[in-house]
Amino acid sequence: MARVVVAMSGGVDSSVAALMAREAGHDVIGVTLRLTEAAGDRGCCSVGDVEDARTVAALLGINHIVADMRAEFHRAVVEPYLDAHRRGWTPNPCMSCNRYVKVTALAAWAQRLGASRLVTGHYATVLDGSRPMLVRGRDRRKDQSYVLADVPPEVLARLWLPLGELSKDEVRTRAHAAGLPVWDKRDSQDVCFVPHGRAAFVSAAVGLTDVPVRDVAGEPVGVTLPFELATVGQRLREPGRSGSTPRYVIAKSRTAVRVGSASDLLVAAQPIEDLVSYVPRSEPLRGLVQTAAHGVALPGSLSEAAVAFDEPARRVAPGQRVVLYDAKDRVLASARVVDDD
Missing domain, CATH: 2.40.30.10 (Translation factors)
Structure with a gap:
C-alpha cells in the first residue's frame, strides 16, 4: 500500500480526489495549505475551507494536516504579482501558485513524508512514461491543464490527477453518494489573497499612476487609466460614445495608454x-x-x-x-x- 499526499482545499474536487485515493487502497494523508494571513472566508484556502477539508478527512478516515506555507506563498506568488503590476504587466497568480507552491513545494513536502505521489483535484491527466506528459481533462469546460502547464517536468512525474477522466457532474455525484457535505459547494472564483478586488490591493501595495489615454494617431481621448492596472485587450469604457465602435487597450507605457479597434x-x-x-x-x-x-x-x-x-x-x-x-x-x-x- 503506497502512501500518497492529497492536496485538500476543502472543495468538492479535492475531496473526491482524496476519496478516490482511499478507494484505490492507498495510505492517504490529506494536507490543507495555509497561504495567507487573512482570517476571512473568501477565495480558496479560507478558514471555512480548512474546516471543510478537516471534516471530509474525518469522514474518509484519513489523517489531515494543515501545512503553513505563508512564507513560500508570499515570496513566490504575492511579491511577483505586485512586481508585475509595477511593470504594467497582467500576471496569472494561480499558475504561479501551482508552479511554486500548491504543486511543486507540496510535492517536495510529500516526499519528506514518505509519499510516492502528490494527488490533486485538477481536471487534467498525467501520462506516465520516460517523459511524463500533461493532457487536457475529459471535461473540456473544466479542463485545468493550462494552469498546470508550467509545473516542472520532474515534478509532473510525481503527480496523480484522478479527476482527469471525470466530468464535474460525475465528481459531484460521487461526492453525494459518499455522503461528503461539500458535494454541492460552489467553486472558488476569487484570487485568494485579494479580498477586496485587484484595484484596491494593488493601489494599497504599490500605488497607482494615472496616465493619459491616446488613440492610434496619438491624439488624447480625454480620459486616464492607471498604468499598473490597464490591461492589453481590455475595452475602454466611454459612456459618451455609446453606439460607437468599441476601442481597446492595444499598448501602454508609463506616459500613455494606447487604444484602437479590435483589428489593431x-x-x-x-x-x-x-x-x-x-x-x-x-x-x-x-x-x-x-x-x-x-x-x-x-x-x-x-x-x-x-x-x-x-x-x-x-x-x-x-x-x-x-x-x-x-x-x-x-x-x-x-x-x-x-x-x-
Whole structure:
C-alpha cells in the first residue's frame, strides 16, 4: 500500500480526489495549505475551507494536516504579482501558485513524508512514461491543464490527477453518494489573497499612476487609466460614445495608454521568456497555442524567443502565459509573454 499526499482545499474536487485515493487502497494523508494571513472566508484556502477539508478527512478516515506555507506563498506568488503590476504587466497568480507552491513545494513536502505521489483535484491527466506528459481533462469546460502547464517536468512525474477522466457532474455525484457535505459547494472564483478586488490591493501595495489615454494617431481621448492596472485587450469604457465602435487597450507605457479597434489588437507574433518545455527542444515547437485558461487554441508555434500565430491573433497581455498543445491535447510547452520593447 503506497502512501500518497492529497492536496485538500476543502472543495468538492479535492475531496473526491482524496476519496478516490482511499478507494484505490492507498495510505492517504490529506494536507490543507495555509497561504495567507487573512482570517476571512473568501477565495480558496479560507478558514471555512480548512474546516471543510478537516471534516471530509474525518469522514474518509484519513489523517489531515494543515501545512503553513505563508512564507513560500508570499515570496513566490504575492511579491511577483505586485512586481508585475509595477511593470504594467497582467500576471496569472494561480499558475504561479501551482508552479511554486500548491504543486511543486507540496510535492517536495510529500516526499519528506514518505509519499510516492502528490494527488490533486485538477481536471487534467498525467501520462506516465520516460517523459511524463500533461493532457487536457475529459471535461473540456473544466479542463485545468493550462494552469498546470508550467509545473516542472520532474515534478509532473510525481503527480496523480484522478479527476482527469471525470466530468464535474460525475465528481459531484460521487461526492453525494459518499455522503461528503461539500458535494454541492460552489467553486472558488476569487484570487485568494485579494479580498477586496485587484484595484484596491494593488493601489494599497504599490500605488497607482494615472496616465493619459491616446488613440492610434496619438491624439488624447480625454480620459486616464492607471498604468499598473490597464490591461492589453481590455475595452475602454466611454459612456459618451455609446453606439460607437468599441476601442481597446492595444499598448501602454508609463506616459500613455494606447487604444484602437479590435483589428489593431491583432498580431502575428509576440516575444516571450521563461519557456518550459515537456518535449525535446526543436526550433520552433509547432502545435495549437492557447492564450487563456479557457481560450480557443490557435495554430502556431513557440520558439526560445517568440510565440507566433499562423494567422493574426488577438494580442496577449504581457505577463500572461501561452500554452502549446499537440493534436492529441498533450501540453508541449508554455512561456510568458513580455513587452514588445
